[in-house]
Amino acid sequence: MTYIAKPKLHHPSLVKNKAGYTRRDYEGAVSTLCAGCGHDSISAAIIQACYELDILPHQVAKLSGIGCSSKAPTYFVGASHGFNTVHGRMPSVMTGANLANRDLIYMGVSGDGDSASIGLGQFAHIMRRGVNMTYIVMNNGVYGLTKGQFSATADKGSISKKGVANSDESIDLVSLAILMGATFVGRSFSGDKHQLVPLIKAAMAHKGAAFLDVVSPCVAFNNHAGSTKSYDYVREHNEALNRIDFIEGREEITTQYAPGTMTTVQQHDGSWLRLRKLGEEYDPADKIAAMKRVQEGLQAGEVVTGLLYVDPTPKDLHHHLNTVEAPLNTLSTPDLCPGPAALDKINASLR
Amino acid sequence: MKPTDIKNPDYFHKVVDCQWACPAHTPVPEYIRLIAHGRYSDAYMINWKSNVFPGILGRTCDRPCEPACRRSRVEDEHLVKGKKEPVAICRLKRVAADYKDDEGIKAAMPKAPAKNGKRIACIGGGPASLTVARDLAVLGYEIVIYDQDPKLGGFIRTQIPHFRLPESVIDEEVGYITGIGNIEFRHKKIESMKAVLAEGHDAVFVGSGAPRGRDLDVPGRKEASANIHIGLDWLSSVSFGHISKIGKRVIVLGGGNTAMDCCRTARRLGGEDVKVIVRSGFDEMKASPWEKEDAMGEDIPILNMLVPKEVTHKDGKITGVLFEKVKAEYDAKGRRSLIPSGEPDEHHECDDVLVAIGQENAFPWIENDAGIEFDRWGLPKLNEKSFQSTNLKVFFGGDAAFGPKNIIWAAAHGHDAAISIHKMFCGEDLDDRPAPGVNIVSQKMGIHEWSYDNAPTIDHRFKVPHRAKAEALKDIMAEVELGFDPKLAFEEAQRCLNCDVQTVFAGTLCIECDACVDICPMDCITFTDNGEEKELRLRLSAPAVNPTQDLYIGNDLKTGRVMVKDEDVCLHCGLCAERCPTGAWDMRKYYMEMAQAEQVCRKH
Numbered sequence: 015m016t017y018i019a020k021p022k023l024h025h026p027s028l029v030k031n032k033a034g035y036t037r038r039d040y041e042g043a044v045s046t047l048c049a050g051c052g053h054d055s056i057s058a059a060i061i062q063a064c065y066e067l068d069i070l071p072h073q074v075a076k077l078s079g080i081g082c083s084s085k086a087p088t089y090f091v092g093a094s095h096g097f098n099t100v101h102g103r104m105p106s107v108m109t110g111a112n113l114a115n116r117d118l119i120y121m122g123v124s125g126d127g128d129s130a131s132i133g134l135g136q137f138a139h140i141m142r143r144g145v146n147m148t149y150i151v152m153n154n155g156v157y158g159l160t161k162g163q164f165s166a167t168a169d170k171g172s173i174s175k176k177g178v179a180n181s182d183e184s185i186d187l188v189s190l191a192i193l194m195g196a197t198f199v200g201r202s203f204s205g206d207k208h209q210l211v212p213l214i215k216a217a218m219a220h221k222g223a224a225f226l227d228v229v230s231p232c233v234a235f236n237n238h239a240g241s242t243k244s245y246d247y248v249r250e251h252n253e254a255l256n257r258i259d260f261i262e263g264r265e266e267i268t269t270q271y272a273p274g275t276m277t278t279v280q281q282h283d284g285s286w287l288r289l290r291k292l293g294e295e296y297d298p299a300d301k302i303a304a305m306k307r308v309q310e311g312l313q314a315g316e317v318v319t320g321l322l323y324v325d326p327t328p329k330d331l332h333h334h335l336n337t338v339e340a341p342l343n344t345l346s347t348p349d350l351c352p353g354p355a356a357l358d359k360i361n362a363s364l365r
Numbered sequence: 366m367k368p369t370d371i372k373n374p375d376y377f378h379k380v381v382d383c384q385w386a387c388p389a390h391t392p393v394p395e396y397i398r399l400i401a402h403g404r405y406s407d408a409y410m411i412n413w414k415s416n417v418f419p420g421i422l423g424r425t426c427d428r429p430c431e432p433a434c435r436r437s438r439v440e441d442e443h444l445v446k447g448k449k450e451p452v453a454i455c456r457l458k459r460v461a462a463d464y465k466d467d468e469g470i471k472a473a474m475p476k477a478p479a480k481n482g483k484r485i486a487c488i489g490g491g492p493a494s495l496t497v498a499r500d501l502a503v504l505g506y507e508i509v510i511y512d513q514d515p516k517l518g519g520f521i522r523t524q525i526p527h528f529r530l531p532e533s534v535i536d537e538e539v540g541y542i543t544g545i546g547n548i549e550f551r552h553k554k555i556e557s558m559k560a561v562l563a564e565g566h567d568a569v570f571v572g573s574g575a576p577r578g579r580d581l582d583v584p585g586r587k588e589a590s591a592n593i594h595i596g597l598d599w600l601s602s603v604s605f606g607h608i609s610k611i612g613k614r615v616i617v618l619g620g621g622n623t624a625m626d627c628c629r630t631a632r633r634l635g636g637e638d639v640k641v642i643v644r645s646g647f648d649e650m651k652a653s654p655w656e657k658e659d660a661m662g663e664d665i666p667i668l669n670m671l672v673p674k675e676v677t678h679k680d681g682k683i684t685g686v687l688f689e690k691v692k693a694e695y696d697a698k699g700r701r702s703l704i705p706s707g708e709p710d711e712h713h714e715c716d717d718v719l720v721a722i723g724q725e726n727a728f729p730w731i732e733n734d735a736g737i738e739f740d741r742w743g744l745p746k747l748n749e750k751s752f753q754s755t756n757l758k759v760f761f762g763g764d765a766a767f768g769p770k771n772i773i774w775a776a777a778h779g780h781d782a783a784i785s786i787h788k789m790f791c792g793e794d795l796d797d798r799p800a801p802g803v804n805i806v807s808q809k810m811g812i813h814e815w816s817y818d819n820a821p822t823i824d825h826r827f828k829v830p831h832r833a834k835a836e837a838l839k840d841i842m843a844e845v846e847l848g849f850d851p852k853l854a855f856e857e858a859q860r861c862l863n864c865d866v867q868t869v870f871a872g873t874l875c876i877e878c879d880a881c882v883d884i885c886p887m888d889c890i891t892f893t894d895n896g897e898e899k900e901l902r903l904r905l906s907a908p909a910v911n912p913t914q915d916l917y918i919g920n921d922l923k924t925g926r927v928m929v930k931d932e933d934v935c936l937h938c939g940l941c942a943e944r945c946p947t948g949a950w951d952m953r954k955y956y957m958e959m960a961q962a963e964q965v966c967r968k969h
Contacts, residue, residue, distance in 0.1 A: 017813040018820040021886045021938055023439050025907040028888075038886075050878045050946025058883035205879060233878065233946040245876045249924060 019044050032068040040064045040071065042092035046085065052204030052230030053083055053152045057090040059207050060121070060150075063214040064091055067262070069119065075111055076121040079104040079133060082159055083125030083152035083230070096121075102133025105140035105149075109331070112145050115341035116332050119218060120147035127157050130166040130185045137187070141194035141223050146330040148217040149196075149225045151187055152204070154232035155243035162235030173240025188322060189308050191225040192301065197328035198224035199304075201319045203248050204231065208257075213321060215260040219285045222328025229317060248317050255296045255307070255320040261286040279326050289321060298324050366898050368920040368927070371869065374803045377955040379915060380932050381865045383454055386433035388777035390801070390959045391415040393430060393454055394865040398817060400460055401858035403851065406469050408461035413470075413541070415959065416776045417496050418521070420534040423459025424846065425525055427622075427653060427771040430454045435864055438911075439887065439934050441823075450826035452860045453849075460854040462534070470541075477546035481505030483790055486566040488555050491519020492772045493572030493763025495542050496779025497786070500962040502545045504787060509566070513554035514605070517543070520574055520764075521772060523601035524623065526630045527842050558731040558759075568758050568786050571745075572775070575764035579723040581618065585676030589683035589718075593676065596627045596721030603630055603841075612716025614638040616686055618673060619721035620650035625657065627719040628665045633841040641667045642686070642713065644703060646693060659845070662831075663838060671711060672703065676718070685714040724769050735759075744768060751785040751795040752778060760785060783962040791966035799960035808866055808952045809942075815952055817863050819939040827857045863937045867955045870928055872921030874949035881941035881950055882906060887934045890941060895920075895927045905929055 020041065028036045040061040045054050064074070069091075076096035078084035084104070087096050095118070099107040108122050122140075129137045129151050140149070155168040162175050166185045173179055191199045198220040202210040210228065217224035229248050231237045237244040242251075262285050279287040279299065289298065297303060304323040311318035338345070369376060379385050383393040392411055399408035412419035431437075434451030442449065483506050487494035490512030498508040516522055517539045521530070542548065555561060561569055578597035580586075586593060592612065596619065602608040615636040617628040620643035631639045641660065643650055647669050650657065661667060671688035678684055688711045691703040726744055731737055736756035738746045745754050745761050752760045762778030764770060785795045808816045830847045831837070837845045849857060882890045888907035895901070898916065902909040909916060909931035919928035942950040 017943075018938070018940070020884065020940065021821045021936055022444060022823055023441055023821060023886055023936055025888045025934055026438070027907050027910070045884075048946065049944045050876070050880045052878065054883055054944070055879045058879070205877060207879070231878070233876070237876070245878060246923065249877075 031065055033070055035065065035071070037061060037065040039093075040091050042087070042089040045089045047082060047089075048158075048234045050233035051082070052154065052228075052232070053086045054089065055204040055207065056150065056152055056210070056228050056230055057086050059204075059210040059214055060090045062207070062211045063218065066211070067215055067218060069218075073118055074121060075118045076123060077104050077108045077111065078123040079125070079128035081125040081128045082154075082232075083123060084128055086152065087121070087123050102128055102131070103136060104128065105133065105136035105145075108147060109140055109143060109145050112147065112331065113337065115343065116146070116337075116339075117341050120145070121218075122147055122149040124149070124151050126151060126153045126155060126165040126167040126187075130187055134166070134185070138190065138194045141191050141196040141225065144195060144197065144223045144328065144330045144334065146221055146332070147223060148214065148220070149223070150214070151225075151227050152230040153187070153227050153243070154230050154236055155241070156232050156236040158232045158235055162232070169242040172242040173238075175235050175238055175241075186308070186312060187225070187227045189305060189312075191227075192305055192308070192323050195223070196225045196323075197222035197325035199323040200225075200321045201227045201229070201317070203229045203252060203317070203319060205245055205249065206252070206319075209254060209319060212258045212260040216258060216281070216285070216287050216321065219260070219262070219281055219283055220324070220328065221282045222325070222330045242315075251315060251317045253311060253316040253318045255294070255318060255322065256298070257290040258321050259288040259290070261288060279324060281324075282327055287321065287324065298322060299326065301325075366895060366901060366916065366918050366927075369915070369918045374801055374957060376915070377805070377867050378801075378957050380867060380935075381955065381957075382433040382435050383430035383452075384865070384957065386429045387416075388429065388774045389416045389780065390957070392865065392956060392958065394861055394863050395956060396461060397452070397454070397457055397858045397861040398863065400457055401818070401855055405461045405464040406466045406473075409465040409470060410473060412458055412461060414961075416773060417499060417542070417779070418492060418538050418772060418776065419458050420462030420538050421521055421530060422772055423455060423457075423462050424530050424534070425521075426455045426458070426773050428455045429773070435862055435934070436860060439862070439936060440825075444823045446825065453826055453829070453857050456829050456846075456849060457854060457858060460849050460851075463848050464851060471544075474541050475503045475545055477502050478505045480507055480547060483507065483567040484509065484565075485568050485570060485786060486511065486561055486564065487570045487572055488561065489519055489571065489573035489763070489765065490514070490517040490550065491572055491574050491763060492521060492775035493765070493779045493782070494519070494570060495539065496776045497570045497572065497762065497783045498548050499542045499545060500780060500783035501786060502542075502547045504962060506547065508548045510548065510550050511553050511555050511561075512550070513552075514601075515552050517550055519572075523604045524597060524626065526600065526626050527604070528629070528633065528837065528840075528845050529626070531842070531844050556730050558735040558737070562735065562758070568760065568789065570782055570786070571759065571761045571765050572763045572779070573728075573765045575724045575726045575769040577725045577727040578720065579725055581673060581676075581718075581720045581722065583673050583675050585678055588681065589676045589678040591681070592683040592716060593718045593720060596623050596719050597724060599719055600626060600630060603634070608634070610634055611636050614715045615640075615717045615719065616713055616715040617641045617719045617721060618686075619643065619723070620645055620652055621721060621723070622652045622656050623724070624719075624721035625652045625660045627721050628660050629663055630841065631717075631719065632663050632665065632838055636717075639665050640713070641665060642671050642673070642688065643667060643669050644672050644691070646670060649701075663834065670703070670706070674710060677712065683715065683718065685712055686718060687712050726765060726768060728765075742768075748795070750781070750798055752782040753785055753795060757789075780959065780961055784960065784965055787962040788965055793966060799965050801960055802958045802964070804956045805867070805869075805953045808939075808954050813943050815866075815939050817866055817954070818859065819863070819866075819937070819952070821862060821936050821938055822856075822859045824856060824860055826860065827853050864935075865955050866937050866939070866952050868917070868930065868935060868937070868939075868941060869951045869953045870917065870919040870930070871949050871951070872919045872928065874947045875919075875922055875928065876947055876949075877922060877924055877926070878946060880944040880946065884940045884944040886938065886940065887936055889931045889935050891929045892922070892926050893929060901929060905931060907931070909933060
């Protein structure tokens with residue numbers, strides 16, 4: 015944290031986006047996390063993504079649970095809605111909020127403790143229900159607030175700051191999310207904004223359950239030799255499968271690339287994902303192949319990053335339930351109480 | 366790009382824009398902080414050491430520091446509601462002089478040691494000579510200063526009206542120098558350089574200024590000469606009380622600061638309809654913007670693009686001046702020429718004309734065979750570093766050296782000439798100039814605490830209170846500017862960004878977590894692949910578009926990338942260092958003092 019607020023002065027070249035805001039306008043309160051925390055970099059990436067997407071801050075709802083990561087929403091997009099919910103229970107609150115008002119942009123921010131330990135059940139269910147949201151886990155593999163015990167995502171065999179090896183199997187949230195039916199799944203690293211920002215933008219444009227697992231080193235308790243979530247380890251073992259460019263708008267991409275170096279995916283809202291291949295052949299639309307590749311990476315000790323799985327035509331919770339288009343708070347009394355005639359009609363249909 | 370060599374004292378010096386721009390390289394942010402702390406005497410002494418005349422300069426300096434001030438590049442028009450403005454550095458200097466402990470300062474002044482047997486003559490009693498006298502008297506030299514006027518000070522005393530610079534301030538600061546001892550003032554106009562050399566001085570310093578005012582050469586000039594005055598001479602006569610009146614309608618010719626002093630003085634001596642008439646356009650005038658403002662504030666219109674053509678007169682008395690209207694035209698190289706606009710000439714009636722169209726160097730008293738060579742512009746041929754003339758015993762400084770500049774340049778020249786003179790007697794190479802004294806110290810006090818106020822304010826520049834116009838115009842001795850009071854001075858001082866507190870980067874400690882990149886309010890910092898400067902400048906977090914400002918390149922990073930920091934718009938808020946988990950960034954105060962004569966010849 016810092017004692018002074020970030021000065022209001024800014025670079026003279028700062029420009030406003032289509033919504034009329036500069037990038038600085040998407041900032042929140044000054045962070046109280048430890049200096050060097052990866053979470054602050056993820057916050058900065060979210061700020062950048064929201065700025066580039068011309069998002070209106072008051073149309074964003076950011077919900078979080080409890081923990082270091084769950085403090086982070088205070089530090090970005092200050093002029094939006096949101097609160098810390100109950101530990102591990104952010105998914106159910108977000109599901110409810112989404113049902114009540116589908117017009118907002120939902121962002122769930124959680125940590126490895128909040129999502130993989132106390133909230134694992136809720137995590138699984140929000141994915142299988144297909145809530146339209148961007149769910150970001152700031153994953154550092156330790157309980158930072160309680161001084162560095164292993165969390166459920168710590169890799170088996172990784173060494174704690176005290177020098178003890180983790181004997182438990184780790185939970186891979188990416189595999190779980192794909193298995194549970196999330197329709198946009200990616201992994202990235204807080205220290206690589208070039209990869210992270212377009213992933214967040216694409217996830218926010220995705221009309222379904224989008225999940226991003228962002229490895230975010232804990233500088234206080236998990237950035238030492240022997241840790242598998244340190245800056246050095248992630249940089250050395252990062253296997254980026256693709257580089258994604260997120261392109262708004264429905265225009266066909268005409269830029270020419272050498273054949274086999276790029277795949278394009280058009281999302282349901284018309285936005286394009288241009289995936290530049292980095293080495294191996296990888297098709298993120300193939301769910302089975304994605305699960306296989308992620309598991310192989312785990313076996314090999316790689317940190318597989320990039321856009322790992324995407325269903326370009328997802329169906330969300332509202333679609334499954336056939337709910338009303340309008341947010342519930344905009345429904346009038348005649349909508350909600352259509353009168354005895356309508357009731358009679360319903361009753362008649364049930365006879 | 367190559368990694369930045371921060372061991373080169375120029376690198377961080379250049380980051381302190383004000384200090385770099387100042388001819389005397391006064392450590393500006395340091396004294397501004399001291400003013401904020403209420404330590405006016407300490408702030409005064411830093412100035413006194415560096416520029417010798419803080420009280421005088423705090424009222425009259427041409428302020429090369431202010432256009433350079435980083436503040437004017439980083440302010441946000443919307444937050445300050447108007448123009449981006451530098452810190453009022455000059456007027457803060459005056460605060461140090463106004464509120465210092467006079468007795469304490471007097472006691473702190475150096476005293477001359479036993480004489481070392483060398484005698485130096487200084488010709489002219491202005492700021493350059495006084496600086497030489499100060500720097501050498503404390504080393505045991507015996508100084509003799511000659512001046513044609515009865516009191517020391519030179520143009521400071523004769524040209525600057527007392528409503529801008531009270532005489533008491535001059536007396537005080539000249540007194541600090543003469544009070545050192547071993548300094549003798551001889552009220553005598555020097556008519557012959559050879560005669561001075563024959564007096565057996567060990568060295569001679571010429572600080573005689575650029576004392577000749579350029580005259581007007583148009584028809585009618587001679588016939589109406591009773592009412593046409595050369596500005597420089599006229600101001601001097603006013604200063605010494607020989608002139609106390611002028612006609613009601615006055616035309617001032619010229620667009621420099623002397624013209625501004627002439628017109629404002631005329632307003633106080635009975636001039637009711639005073640106007641300044643200038644050949645060039647308003648923006649190209651040589652006068653400082655604030656001096657033009659002050660003149661216009663005293664109901665003096667400035668008329669531009671008018672070239673005097675003829676002085677009209679009747680029965681030996683002036684009736685006015687006829688002007689030709691011109692317009693500016695630029696050739697392919699951007700050079701300006703003034704050509705007649707074709708409009709009818711303008712006649713302006715007047716009772717007196719003050720001519721302030723420039724000043725020149727004049728050395729009629731230096732004989733051709735005195736061993737001093739001059740260039741084709743009539744200026745002495747000098748070694749630009751040592752200020753030594755072709756007569757190795759004779760040195761020049763101030764306006765006498767390179768033509769008309771201003772007081773702060775004179776002080777800077779004086780320091781350098783004093784170093785040269787001292788080195789000459791120690792038998793050292795005059796071209797080998799002493800390095801500055803540099804001290805760089807971490808300002809970290811705690812995890813998030815620094816020994817300086819690191820939160821930048823967003824206040825707009827505070828205005829110096831002025832005396833009410835009616836009152837000011839009544840009395841030529843009444844100082845117009847009242848100076849900042851301590852409260853305003855504090856608030857203005859807080860606008861200083863502390864650019865001398867440097868961001869120092871150690872790549873070996875960096876873990877490339879991006880914390881500094883994310884927190885930097887100015888998007889100054891980028892971690893990226895190295896490249897050529899031109900191309901690198903464009904692919905940073907924010908483009909580095911000011912090529913006069915350096916990029917700080919840090920290397921030794923594990924990923925092989927480099928840290929690039931654009932010094933241009935850094936607020937020195939220290940947030941990069943506060944957010945740095947490993948101490949790879951540190952905020953270190955860079956204090957740099959130019960060497961003076963005292964610091965050379967130490968081995969002797």
